[in-house]
Amino acid sequence: MENLDPAIQKRIEESWARQKLMSLYEAKITGTGRGYFEATVQAKEALLRTNGIFHGGVIAAMADSAGGYSAGTLHEKDASFLTIEFKINFLRQARGEKLIARATVLKGGQTITVSRVDVFVENDTLVATAIVTLIKEK
Secondary structure, three states: OOOOOHHHHHHHHHHHHOOHHHHHHOOEEEEEEOOEEEEEEEOOHHHEOOOOOEOHHHHHHHHHHHHHHHHHOOOOOOOOEEEEEEEEEEOOOOOOOEEEEEEEEEEOOOOEEEEEEEEEEOOOEEEEEEEEEEEEOO
């Protein structure tokens, strides 16, 4: 994986810090590269269903955010992306101490970007896969 230019890395980190939902989740950036973004959230009661598994909405929000930030790693200038299509398959219960969203750009463009996001619990058990299509805001 190609490392990010330090200016892009700084921009990504500053933008992530402004994401109110990700701040509420206490989600952290745990990996970046050109066309790649990874974020992790620790289990806490507010993010779990009553049976102790991560809520599907939390999984989806992590996938959506990671997909958007993977697109942002491809642009030198500050860029903002909006999700225009989102499809997620929940593959199994997300029971664990942390949730990890790993996003990889499948097709990057000047306007439209498509990313795949795989979501795992800490033992690398795949719990969901999403395809996120984003449009670059003008």
